[in-house]
Amino acid sequence: MIRRDFLKRLGQLGLGAYGMSFLRFCEKASKSISNEILPFDVKFPATDWTMGIVDPQISGTFKIMSWESAFQFEKWNLIINEFFRTYYPNIKVQLDWGISFANYNTKLPVLLAGGSPPDMIWMHDTRAKSFAAIDLLQELDPFLEFFKPDGWPDEYYPTQVESFKYSNKQYAFPYDYATGGLYINLDMYEKIDEELPTEDWTFDDLLRVGKKLTKGDRQFGLNLGSEASAGNQYWILRSFGGDWFNENLTESKFNLPETIEAYQWMTDLRWKHKVAPVPEITQGRPQPFVDGVVAINADLGAPAFGDLLEDKFNWTIAPSPKGPKGRFQFIGGSALSIPLKATHKHIAYELIRYILSKPENLEIIGKKGRMFVSRMSAYEYGLPQGRLAQKMKNYKKVFYDLARRDGVVVPYISKYQEWDDIYRRNMEMLYFGEELSAKKVCLKLHDATNRFLERTYLKKV
Amino acid sequence: MLKKSTSKRLVDYLSYILLILTGIVVILPFVWMILSSFKTAGEIWTFPPVFMPKKFQWSNYVEAWKALPFDRFFINSLLVTIFVTVGQLFTCSLGGYAFARLRFPGKDKLFLMYLATMMIPFPVLMIPLFIIMQSFGWIDTLKSIIVPGLFSAWGTFLMRQFMMGIPRTLEDAAKIDGCSYWGLYWKIIVPLCKPVFATLGIFTFMGTWNQFFWPLIMINTISNKTLPLGLVMFQTRIAAETPWHLIMAASCATVLPIIILFIIGQKYYVKGIVTSGLKG
Numbered sequence: 001m002i003r004r005d006f007l008k009r010l011g012q013l014g015l016g017a018y019g020m021s022f023l024r025f026c027e028k029a030s031k032s033i034s035n036e037i038l039p040f041d042v043k044f045p046a047t048d049w050t051m052g053i054v055d056p057q058i059s060g061t062f063k064i065m066s067w068e069s070a071f072q073f074e075k076w077n078l079i080i081n082e083f084f085r086t087y088y089p090n091i092k093v094q095l096d097w098g099i100s101f102a103n104y105n106t107k108l109p110v111l112l113a114g115g116s117p118p119d120m121i122w123m124h125d126t127r128a129k130s131f132a133a134i135d136l137l138q139e140l141d142p143f144l145e146f147f148k149p150d151g152w153p154d155e156y157y158p159t160q161v162e163s164f165k166y167s168n169k170q171y172a173f174p175y176d177y178a179t180g181g182l183y184i185n186l187d188m189y190e191k192i193d194e195e196l197p198t199e200d201w202t203f204d205d206l207l208r209v210g211k212k213l214t215k216g217d218r219q220f221g222l223n224l225g226s227e228a229s230a231g232n233q234y235w236i237l238r239s240f241g242g243d244w245f246n247e248n249l250t251e252s253k254f255n256l257p258e259t260i261e262a263y264q265w266m267t268d269l270r271w272k273h274k275v276a277p278v279p280e281i282t283q284g285r286p287q288p289f290v291d292g293v294v295a296i297n298a299d300l301g302a303p304a305f306g307d308l309l310e311d312k313f314n315w316t317i318a319p320s321p322k323g324p325k326g327r328f329q330f331i332g333g334s335a336l337s338i339p340l341k342a343t344h345k346h347i348a349y350e351l352i353r354y355i356l357s358k359p360e361n362l363e364i365i366g367k368k369g370r371m372f373v374s375r376m377s378a379y380e381y382g383l384p385q386g387r388l389a390q391k392m393k394n395y396k397k398v399f400y401d402l403a404r405r406d407g408v409v410v411p412y413i414s415k416y417q418e419w420d421d422i423y424r425r426n427m428e429m430l431y432f433g434e435e436l437s438a439k440k441v442c443l444k445l446h447d448a449t450n451r452f453l454e455r456t457y458l459k460k461v
Numbered sequence: 462m463l464k465k466s467t468s469k470r471l472v473d474y475l476s477y478i479l480l481i482l483t484g485i486v487v488i489l490p491f492v493w494m495i496l497s498s499f500k501t502a503g504e505i506w507t508f509p510p511v512f513m514p515k516k517f518q519w520s521n522y523v524e525a526w527k528a529l530p531f532d533r534f535f536i537n538s539l540l541v542t543i544f545v546t547v548g549q550l551f552t553c554s555l556g557g558y559a560f561a562r563l564r565f566p567g568k569d570k571l572f573l574m575y576l577a578t579m580m581i582p583f584p585v586l587m588i589p590l591f592i593i594m595q596s597f598g599w600i601d602t603l604k605s606i607i608v609p610g611l612f613s614a615w616g617t618f619l620m621r622q623f624m625m626g627i628p629r630t631l632e633d634a635a636k637i638d639g640c641s642y643w644g645l646y647w648k649i650i651v652p653l654c655k656p657v658f659a660t661l662g663i664f665t666f667m668g669t670w671n672q673f674f675w676p677l678i679m680i681n682t683i684s685n686k687t688l689p690l691g692l693v694m695f696q697t698r699i700a701a702e703t704p705w706h707l708i709m710a711a712s713c714a715t716v717l718p719i720i721i722l723f724i725i726g727q728k729y730y731v732k733g734i735v736t737s738g739l740k741g
Contacts, residue, residue, distance in 0.1 A: 063681065069697040070528045071704070094601070096681040098529075098694025103677055110678050114591040116600055118681075291508040300699070312503075370702065 059090040063118035067104040075368035117339035125163040132166035133414035138338040143349040149357035172335035174374035179403035180330035186314035188295040199319040210275035213295040221275040223294040228427040239323025252449035264438035301399035331407035498709035521710040534691035548611035557620025605679040623657040659729030
């Protein structure tokens with residue numbers, strides 16, 4: 001055989017091998033896609049926390065992926081190890097944790113698209129619908145029906161249950177509950193002779209106090225965040241009667257006078273009344289409240305500030321105000337999900353149920369965690385302890401009672417990330433003071449959002 | 462009018478001042494990292510920033526080391542980096558030699574095709590590469606980071622360009638003495654390519670040591686994580702809760718080998734940059 005023929009044959013052989021392996025991959029992929037049937041055949045003795053569907057002696061690897069950090073994952077580790085030691089001793093657990101939130105959201109789609117998903121994953125409310133919409137998550141309703149967790153769904157925060165639904169189906173089981181309130185620098189506040197804010201305060205009341213608390217560019221009365229951060233400011237928008245889009249996702253609501261009024265109020269804080277720090281100050285100063293530059297700061301109910309403040313000044317918390325159309329409070333949270341192509345779906349569900357509905361586990365998660373657990377009756381485990389409890393005596397009222405009453409579900413639509421880019425590009429003009437008329441920006445965003453909705457949702461109808 | 466020697470001295474002084482200032486600007490982030498590794502969590506967030514910690518918290522290093530198995534991460538990083546660097550030097554020099562010296566049909570087209578792979582952004586390759594690794598059963602193994610790193614179009618190009626400058630007469634003389642192709646490569650070309658080997662070696666070492674994205678996708682278990690993956694394991698969803706003082710302590714400890722390597726290979730590194738006209 002001459003050299004050229006040899007090379008030709010070699011090339012053909014290589015192409016053939018590549019083709020075969022590609023076909024094998026496609027075959028595998030199609031098999032796994034059609035594997036959606038969930039048999040509930042009870043063949044083994046069931047326990048309080050296992051369904052009896054999977055052999056307790058099963059061996060294999062159970063993969064878990066989480067964004068929790070080195071110190072945060074400790075609580076999960078305790079519970080997960082206990083579950084497998086008790087119910088599936090031959091299963092090897094592979095824990096992939098300590099992936100930062102941004103990196104988690106990069107890695108997860110690759111694993112899901114690449115056909116090598118974990119068995120149980122952490123899911124955020126901003127992303128849940130996006131994954132569910134493209135069939136990457138397992139619907140949990142059959143499991144919830146067959147092996148109902150104690151207290152589900154009535155004892156869980158309704159906003160959190162709702163946040164992880166898509167097309168009226170449950171795709172994740174909420175595990176925590178974060179809500180917003182006001183952090184107040186008492187050393188500054190005591191000098192202005194005003195009562196502390198209550199839930200009956202209006203945005204005008206807050207502005208009045210904010211003006212009194214502001215001292216040039218050395219001290220700012222209010223910091224309610226950036227209007228470019230869509231989800232975090234949604235509660236303000238709703239308090240004024242505004243919204244992003246209608247329920248059917250057919251029309252933008254950025255042209256409503258109420259929506260425009262809300263954004264104008266937020267913008268004026270910074271550029272007209274000068275009671276809120278401008279981006280130049282907040283960008284070089286990641287924690288303006290901690291640094292003692294801001295008197296009233298809106299943030300989540302996680303007592304993270306407590307560790308950073310180190311008794312620099314006296315501080316406490318208060319409820320966020322109400323608007324012309326009522327009182328709304330920010331709600332956010334995370335959940336546990338099962339990928340559609342997971343290998344051990346039944347065990348994954350049993351584990352989720354075990355973690356989030358067993359009272360002893362809720363105590364561990366609540367006490368070792370930073371937020372309330374998703375089950376309302378376990379709220380006391382999420383209350384701050386010791387020194388922080390003294391600082392935040394009304395913690396339960398602000399972050400539990402009022403949040404339950406006034407919490408608003410942010411409409412994180414299935415293409416939220418895509419729309420958020422459009423939103424941010426426009427709203428940054430207000431935030432950076434490039435444009436001071438909220439009406440102009442909102443009308444521009446209205447057109448852009450309508451185009452987005454038409455392109456994304458209407459064409460499919 | 463200033464004397465020539467005085468004006469020369471003035472220019473020298475100005476140059477030194479400028480160089481010192483530039484040096485300070487370059488080294489400041491590094492010094493900041495070292496000092497932050499001794500601060501408390503509260504001091505990290507203080508504004509205006511404090512340069513020196515009130516009290517040096519040596520315990521940050523102990524705490525960071527206890528919280529995560531940095532020794533394991535270190536060994537993994539070292540293994541991956543050594544295998545990739547040595548492997549890439551070998552494959553790129555062989556490839557470079559073939560493209561520079563051997564005659565075979567379609568050589569230039571093949572070289573162009575190989576170079577063209579440099580134009581494809583990594584995110585495009587990510588999922589196909591992931592699927593390949595999956596079909597090999599290499600997910601969550603160090604092999605999945607090492608093997609794709611063994612080949613580099615850029616490294617091959619660098620080698621080829623350098624080898625094309627070596628006089629052919631040396632090879633012709635060796636051929637007359639009966640030297641094989643392998644002998645030519647090993648006994649003639651490789652010894653003459655030390656500067657480019659040093660350049661590619663240092664670039665590959667540094668690139669692999671700091672590699673983050675691909676290991677992030679491939680590695681799942683803590684025992685297989687490399688240093689860059691280990692360092693981000695402290696990061697939390699809420700920025701205020703991230704223990705930056707511990708991250709800084711771990712970063713200081715783990716950046717040491719790369720500094721030592723740079724000090725050792727500084728001569729080759731600079732020479733390599735001068736020879737190849739490349740900047741890091």
